[in-house]
Amino acid sequence: MKLLFLFFVVLTSLGSTLGDGLKCTLKPTDIPSAWIDMVDPCIKALESQVKNEIEAAMTYLAMGAHFARDSVNRPGFSKFFIESASEEREHAIKIIEYLLMRGQLVSDVSKLLKFPLVRKPLREDWNSGVEALSDALNLEAQVTRSIREIIATCENPKNNNFNDYHLVDYLTADFLDEQYKGERDLAGKISTLGKMMSTHGPLGEFLFDKKLLDNHS
Structure with a gap:
């Protein structure tokens, strides 16, 4: 223990004596930029879509908080x-993550989420x-339209002959498929809940909430 303490004291003394001489400094690596091929319209469209997704998340959080109120008390909806x-x-x-994979946002990712650029x-x-x-269904339809607009933009960017096949395929397969399935699910829920309420009134919403809570709807 004494040796460890002595080593710490010596190291501290050297650090105060040498100052910056003991600091580890790394120079920026000169990375070739030939692999970075995204065009500006696609980059801006994706950055805007990040905001759209966060805004949708904020609205869903507001919905969840509303239905969790004691005066509403619909835990399934929440x-x-x-x-x-x-x-x-x-x-x-x-x-x-996709933008980073394509060599974008290497300086400051936080610029995407600065307020008040993200709306309430x-x-x-x-x-x-x-x-x-x-x-919620109208919100998802709006998100779907914005994704389709990105696809249209990146298939044929203005003033540029670059067709971003990879991005178009990624958005079509991963995002649009999920969007359309989600919209169909919401439409079905609206139909079922509407029928239950027309038959049972407020009790219909209560029963539907229980189904949501148990993931049966």
Whole structure:
């Protein structure tokens, strides 16, 4: 123990004597840039999509918080929308990871999420589960349209002959497929809940909430 203490004292003394001489400094590596081939319209479109996904997540979080209120008390709806918020955040992360894979955002990723560039949730209160699910479906349709616009932009960028086949295929296979399945699921939920409420009134929403809580809807 004494030897360890003595070594620490000597090391501290050397550090104060030599100053910056003991600091490890690494010079930036000169990496060839020929592999970086994304064009500016595609980069800007993807950066904008990160914001769209985060905004959608914020709206879903607002929905989850609304239905978790003691005065509303619909834990199934709250769980469903909180999970939806997590999915939207995952989408934003996947886009950031894709940009990094293609050699973008190497300086400052945080620039994508500076406020107030990311807007507030669309709403903070909903009168019913049907209303919230309808807003969710409209929100997903909006996200789908923005993804389709990115695909159209990157298939034929303006003032550039570069067709980004990889990005188009990635968005079509990974994002659009999930979007369309999610929209169909929401449409089905709206249909089922609407029928249950028309038959059983408020009890229909209560029963539907229990199905959501048990992941049976």
